[in-house]
Amino acid sequence: MIPAGTAGAAGVPVPAGAGTGTPAAGSPRPVPVPDEQSAPFWAATARHMLTAARCARCRSLTIPPDQVCPHCDATDPEFVFEPVSGRGRIRSWTVVRQSFLPGFNAELPYLLVDVELDEQQELRMIGRLLDGPDSPVRLGTPVRVAFEDVADGVSIPAFVLADGQEDA
Numbered sequence: 188m189i190p191a192g193t194a195g196a197a198g199v200p201v202p203a204g205a206g207t208g209t210p211a212a213g214s215p216r217p218v219p220v221p222d223e224q225s226a227p228f229w230a231a232t233a234r235h236m237l238t239a240a241r242c243a244r245c246r247s248l249t250i251p252p253d254q255v256c257p258h259c260d261a262t263d264p265e266f267v268f269e270p271v272s273g274r275g276r277i278r279s280w281t282v283v284r285q286s287f288l289p290g291f292n293a294e295l296p297y298l299l300v301d302v303e304l305d306e307q308q309e310l311r312m313i314g315r316l317l318d319g320p321d322s323p324v325r326l327g328t329p330v331r332v333a334f335e336d337v338a339d340g341v342s343i344p345a346f347v348l349a350d351g352q353e354d355a
């Protein structure tokens with residue numbers, strides 16, 4: 188899961204608060220390095236739960252949170268992470284065929300989807316679509332969050348097609 192607008196220059200997703208990811212032992216892929224603000228987000232993803240930050244001033248949700256609320260410009264948003272459904276619809280996508288980070292070579296090619304979550308208009312996340320590069324995606328295709336366990340206690344949000352694959 189990857190917040191919109193933070194796709195790295197190399198075309199690979201940069202998770203919220205990832206900073207300069209470093210390869211984890213046993214995993215060639217870079218892993219997020221939580222900071223104070225993003226730590227609750229990554230603690231939740233480790234439990235396979237997706238959260239978004241709610242502004243205490245305007246009650247809008249944001250992923251990832253910044254120092255200032257992007258909705259009401261509050262400089263003291265006092266963001267609190269709360270669970271979201273992880274359901275949303277594809278609003279854009281791309282097929283990644285060349286990775287500029289060697290850790291992703293084994294995954295190529297893969298689909299990167301830009302998803303608007305059901306909870307709020309323009310609440311967007313970018314992530315891999317785990318169904319494969321030939322998945323039948325189009326504008327509005329419903330997806331739900333899934334998690335890739337990339338290291339011990341580290342899980343990265345991604346998406347899978349939601350149609351007919353509902354969890355009980």
Ligand SMILES: [Zn+2]
Pocket residue numbers: 242243244245246247256257258259260261264
């Ligand atoms: Zn706000």
